[in-house]
Amino acid sequence: MSHPDVIVVGGGIGGLGAAFSLTRQGLGVRLLERAPAFGEVGAGIQLAPNCTRILDDYGLLNEAKSLGLVPDAMVMRDAVDGGELTRLDLRNLERRYGYPYLVIHRSDLHGLLLRACERAGVELITDAQVTSYENTGRGARVILSSGASHETGVVIAADGLHSLARRLLVDDEPVSSAYVAYRGTVPAEQPRVRSVDLSEVVVHVGPGCHFVHYGLRGGELLNQVAVFESPKALAGAQDWGTPDELDAAFAGTCGFVQERLPFMWRDKWWRMFDRDPVMNWIHGRIALLGDSAHPPLQYIAQGAIMAIEDGWVLGEHVARRRAADGTIDWDAALAAYEAVRPEHCRRVVTTSRKWGELWHLDGVAREQRNALLRTRDTYDYTFVDWLYGPTALTPDEEPPMFEPIPLESAPAYTVR
Ligand code: FAD
Numbered sequence: 252m253s254h255p256d257v258i259v260v261g262g263g264i265g266g267l268g269a270a271f272s273l274t275r276q277g278l279g280v281r282l283l284e285r286a287p288a289f290g291e292v293g294a295g296i297q298l299a300p301n302c303t304r305i306l307d308d309y310g311l312l313n314e315a316k317s318l319g320l321v322p323d324a325m326v327m328r329d330a331v332d333g334g335e336l337t338r339l340d341l342r343n344l345e346r347r348y349g350y351p352y353l354v355i356h357r358s359d360l361h362g363l364l365l366r367a368c369e370r371a372g373v374e375l376i377t378d379a380q381v382t383s384y385e386n387t388g389r390g391a392r393v394i395l396s397s398g399a400s401h402e403t404g405v406v407i408a409a410d411g412l413h414s415l416a417r418r419l420l421v422d423d424e425p426v427s428s429a430y431v432a433y434r435g436t437v438p439a440e441q442p443r444v445r446s447v448d449l450s451e452v453v454v455h456v457g458p459g460c461h462f463v464h465y466g467l468r469g470g471e472l473l474n475q476v477a478v479f480e481s482p483k484a485l486a487g488a489q490d491w492g493t494p495d496e497l498d499a500a501f502a503g504t505c506g507f508v509q510e511r512l513p514f515m516w517r518d519k520w521w522r523m524f525d526r527d528p529v530m531n532w533i534h535g536r537i538a539l540l541g542d543s544a545h546p547p548l549q550y551i552a553q554g555a556i557m558a559i560e561d562g563w564v565l566g567e568h569v570a571r572r573r574a575a576d577g578t579i580d581w582d583a584a585l586a587a588y589e590a591v592r593p594e595h596c597r598r599v600v601t602t603s604r605k606w607g608e609l610w611h612l613d614g615v616a617r618e619q620r621n622a623l624l625r626t627r628d629t630y631d632y633t634f635v636d637w638l639y640g641p642t643a644l645t646p647d648e649e650p651p652m653f654e655p656i657p658l659e660s661a662p663a664y665t666v667r
Contacts, residue, residue, distance in 0.1 A: 255281040255374065256579075258393060258403045260381045260416065262289050264357075265541025265558030266409035267364035271309065272566030273407075274371040276573070281401065282373055283393065285380035291361035293521075294434040295467050295474030297452065298355060300348035300639045302556040305563045307350060314363055319355030320466050321345075323450040329621055330457025333505035336624040339635075341452075347632060348639045354452060354465050354474070356436075360555070384408065384416050386535035405581050406537045407565070409558070412524060414543030419534040425524035428548055428607070429484035431492030432523060433477040435515040436467065443510065444473050455508050458613035460500045462508045477501065477515050478523070480611065492520045523548055525604070528597035533585045540565070545596035550606040553599045553638060560642045561592055567644055591646055598652050599638070 255278075259270045262284030270280045298306070298315070306312040325339040341352040368375060380396040390404040408416030412425055437444050449466025460479035467474045479500030484491035494517045501512055525548045532539040541558030568587040572580040612620050632639075634653045643649040 255279045255401075255403050257281070257405050257407060258283060258391075258401055259407045259409055260393060261409035261411060261541070261543070262286070262365075262375070262377070263409060263411060263541065263558070264291070264361055264364060264555045265411075265543075265561065266407070267361065267368055268559040269407050269409055269540050269562030269565060270373045271364060271367050271371055272562040273569060274368070274373050275309070276566050276569045277577070278569070278579075280373045281403070282368070282375050283379035283381060283395070283401065284375075284377050287378050289361070289365050289375070289377065291357040293357045294436045294476070295354055295465060296357045296360060296555055297465070297552040298353040298360070299552065299556060299635070300344065300350040300352060301642055302559050303350040303353050304348070304641060305559055308563070309367065311363060311367055312350075315353060315355060315360065316351070318359040318363065318468065319353045320449070320469055321351045321353055322452050322465060325352070325452045326454075327624065328453060328455045329617075330455035330460065330462060330501075330504045330508055333455070333507055334621075336456075336621055337627045338629055339632075340629055343630065344632075344635075344639070352452075354467060356467050356472070356474075359468070381410070381415065384419060384534075384537050386537065391536040404536065404579075405585070407540050408537060408543050409541045411542045412526075412546045414539065416534075416537055417529075417539060417543050419537060420531055420539065421529050423526060423529070425526055425546065427484065428523045428525065428604075429491075430478055430480050430523040430548070430607070431484070431496075432521040432549070433494075433497055433515040433517070434519075434521070435475045435477075437473045437475070437514045439466065439471055439473055441473075441514075444514070447473055449473065454610070455504065456610040457501075457504055457508075458617060459611050460504070461610050462501070462504070462511065464511065473514075475511055475514060477512065484522075492522055494520075525600055528593070528600050530593040530597065531589070532593055533589050536581060536585070538565075538585055538588065544593070545600055547596075547600045547603040548607055550603045550610065551599065551638070553603070557596050557599060560595075561588075564588055564592055564642060564644060587645070591643055591649065594646065595643060595649055602652075 259266045259282045270282045327336045345351045381393045383394045391406040392402040449470045452465040455462040463476040481491040540561045568584040572584040637650040
């Protein structure tokens with residue numbers, strides 16, 4: 252085996268994105284994945300302009316568009332009465348940010364990045380479970396469960412929510428939200444699906460639950476996600492999120508949502524965890540990336556996007572810190588990465604939590620929220636400008652954050 256410049260641990264969307272970005276900068280990258288084969292479980296994923304901008308820079312946007320679907324609008328509806336609350340014109344969004352909003356099957360996005368890595372010459376190794384990380388004098392080393400050792404200049408740990416590498420930096424655990432997600436894809440020609448408008452990304456928001464649907468693969472598939480708060484999780488039970496809880500959670504929702512529930516996969520569900528933000532992602536020559544650094548709740552659909560942004564930012568800083576003889580000042584590149592990414596991701600993780608609270612309101616608060624959202628101007632982009640604009644490379648480039656402020660203390664949303 253050749254001696255790689257960088258080792259990436261984890262072959263998810265984050266690890267593959269980082270491996271491609273660094274290979275593009277002329278580095279030799281070895282990627283280690285513990286699973287016996289590369290792949291992604293799940294259904295659809297939403298990619299906002301801050302991600303499609305990067306895919307375009309990578310030369311991958313046209314292929315992504317051909318595999319996915321560019322919707323016309325994002326619509327929020329009340330899950331109880333089905334009424335429209337607000338909408339975002341996604342075609343205008345493309346004009347505003349220069350890049351489209353795209354929805355794509357996870358396995359298609361993962362396959363796209365995997366093929367890009369293969370073409371770029373990333374050394375892709377499966378059945379390679381990393382069991383320990385350590386810094387050496389001149390770089391870092393990982394040890395595998397097989398006993399094999401891999402040494403290199405830098406290790407990027409893209410090892411997901413249950414990251415082993417994260418333990419080098421912080422003694423924390425995933426935080427349970429007590430919410431669980433069911434997913435499901437249905438062929439669009441299925442008779443009970445034919446009437447669904449696949450040009451829209453729709454979220455029905457309800458008390459303690461929400462339901463998302465949108466088209467995939469150019470309109471061949473309908474993607475559905477049903478998310479709810481599990482009473483069993485709140486009671487401390489171990490077997491939480493079971494299908495009986497799914498049916499009970501959506502019992503009070505409108506006919507449209509009820510009709511969709513039989514199409515959810517019922518043999519698998521995803522319990523929703525995030526972690527409290529941490530601002531230190533670098534341990535010597537070992538760096539966290541993607542969900543290992545900043546797993547969010549998925550309410551603003553930025554988890555995989557942040558992982559892809561991390562890899563792009565790292566690649567850009569490597570390019571800026573390469574000397575004429577090709578050597579890279581890794582300490583400076585990692586410091587520049589850590590100067591900008593943790594704060595952005597902290598904002599996304601904390602905003603996602605607040606967004607979930609807003610979506611799941613009940614009673615008077617739900618009515619207040621609905622009244623506010625109905626008055627929102629369709630062409631008001633203040634709540635996404637800080638996300639969908641160009642990814643910042645330095646803290647100075649990071650746009651001011653938008654936060655919804657608590658409904659009981661304010662009559663409207665604000666930017667600060
Ligand atoms: P992972 O996908 O977890 O990949 C980690 C990889 O590392 C895995 O392949 C694993 O096998 C490997 N690994 C772990 N430990 C080791 C080890 N010790 N040795 C070797 N390999 C190891 N994000 C969006 O941007 N848009 C969305 O619309 C969106 N929707 C979502 C909907 C739901 C219901 C959920 C649950 C999440 C959603 N997300 C979304 C979030 C997104 O899926 C994740 O943030 C993203 O996939 C994280 O990618 P990752 O590569 O960092 O981690």
